[in-house]
Amino acid sequence: MTNTYETNRLILKTIDETDQMFIYKQFSNDQINQYLFDAEPLQDENEALDIIHFYKHALPKLQERFIILLKDDLTPIGTLGYHALNHKDQTVDIGYDLDPIYQHKGYMREALKLLIDLLQKNYNGYSIHACIYKDNLKSIEAVKHFGFTYYKDMYEHFRGDDYLHQIYKL
Numbered sequence: 001m002t003n004t005y006e007t008n009r010l011i012l013k014t015i016d017e018t019d020q021m022f023i024y025k026q027f028s029n030d031q032i033n034q035y036l037f038d039a040e041p042l043q044d045e046n047e048a049l050d051i052i053h054f055y056k057h058a059l060p061k062l063q064e065r066f067i068i069l070l071k072d073d074l075t076p077i078g079t080l081g082y083h084a085l086n087h088k089d090q091t092v093d094i095g096y097d098l099d100p101i102y103q104h105k106g107y108m109r110e111a112l113k114l115l116i117d118l119l120q121k122n123y124n125g126y127s128i129h130a131c132i133y134k135d136n137l138k139s140i141e142a143v144k145h146f147g148f149t150y151y152k153d154m155y156e157h158f159r160g161d162d163y164l165h166q167i168y169k170l
């Protein structure tokens with residue numbers, strides 16, 4: 001099932017196999033991967049398909065990922081979504097990325113507002129979390145804009161090192 005949502009300038013579309021080349025381009029980009037400490041950059045298009053299948057076919061449905069498209073010409077510019085939906089603890093984590101050439105134009109704030117509104121509508125009372133590497137100041141600024149506050153520190157172990165992340169919650 002494909003869900004689509006619109007903002008003034010964007011369309012958010014549930015990720016599917018037609019997005020394989022964009023996902024590969026996005027997650028093989030060193031700038032996009034700069035603050036991601038949970039997986040190696042993609043090496044081939046099949047790895048992109050694995051990501052798509054992870055989001056499309058996980059049971060029970062505990063996550064959803066959207067492609068962010070420019071409304072005027074349907075250019076894909078990033079992704080965002082939620083994962084780690086926990087009904088017992090009433091928490092959900094969000095994540096997002098944006099092609100560097102589209103940063104500083106307000107697109108991510110526009111997309112995040114829609115995602116937050118959807119989560120608050122569908123999971124009323126749940127705490128929304130964003131786990132952000134401590135040096136990713138742009139991402140921290142983005143969630144603070146929506147009222148997220150610092151919650152706690154967490155370390156991600158990757159490539160033999162520990163990387164301090166900060167969890168913000170709304």
